[in-house]
Amino acid sequence: MEFSPIKIAVIILVIVVIVWLYYHYSSKCTRDSPCPPPTNLYQYLPGKNIVGDDIGFYPNLAGNIPALENMCNGMMNCFSFTSNGHLKYSADPSKIVSCPDLYIKTNINPASTYSFYPMSNIVGENISYNPDLRGNISALEQLCNSNPMCLAFTDAGYLKSASSPIVNQDGASLYVKN
Numbered sequence: 682m683e684f685s686p687i688k689i690a691v692i693i694l695v696i697v698v699i700v701w702l703y704y705h706y707s708s709k710c711t712r713d714s715p716c717p718p719p720t721n722l723y724q725y726l727p728g729k730n731i732v733g734d735d736i737g738f739y740p741n742l743a744g745n746i747p748a749l750e751n752m753c754n755g756m757m758n759c760f761s762f763t764s765n766g767h768l769k770y771s772a773d774p775s776k777i778v779s780c781p782d783l784y785i786k787t788n789i790n791p792a793s794t795y796s797f798y799p800m801s802n803i804v805g806e807n808i809s810y811n812p813d814l815r816g817n818i819s820a821l822e823q824l825c826n827s828n829p830m831c832l833a834f835t836d837a838g839y840l841k842s843a844s845s846p847i848v849n850q851d852g853a854s855l856y857v858k859n
Contacts, residue, residue, distance in 0.1 A: 723750065723761075730763050733770035734816070742766045757818040758836070760799070760854070770816035770836070772799055772854070794835075795822065795856040802850040803833060806843040814838045822856065833857040 684692075721804055734758055742748045743766040751760040753768055760772040814820045815838045825831040827841055833841035836854040844857045 720755070730767075731761060731769050731771055734769045736768040736770050736816075739766040739768070757822075758816050794826075794859055796859055798847055798855040798857065800849060800853065801847050801855040802835060802853040803841050803843055803845065803855065804848055806841045808840040808842050809842070811838040818856070825856075825858070831858075 722761070736756065739749070739752070742752070744764060746764065749762045749764075749766065749768070753762045756768070758770045759768050760770040808828065811821070811824065814824065816836055818836060821834045821836070821838065821840075825834045828840060830842050831840045831846040834856050835841070836856075841855075847855060847857070
């Protein structure tokens, strides 16, 4: 059987894609050697992942849950991570699919001047919409602090002129000034 250069290139490409998918989506945690549970700051969802919303991918930390947890804790805009090394700026349950293990942050830095309400929003009361700052909590906090009318903001980039009523809303996270 003779292989043309195109067939060889296609075979190599398929092998590269398979290897990439394996390393990208596999975890060092297995049924025989499960990932350790996180501290009480995270909800552990074995075999789950959030589609997209990646801050970064750290394959060298795959399976090192304490290191991933510390890295996520050090970022105000990190709300979850996977056991294979993906840090996420979302904890949106509507985006959860089966895949590596998922750890969702249950609270944020208590020293913050804002209270965090995951999967919550204030309907209306928008001062401005800043889509370029979506997920950049530090920048949104600074923007809200610089506007005397701002009492809250969402991770999607909306500044709010009210601090209530707070309603449940999938896919949104709310920060209200203390």
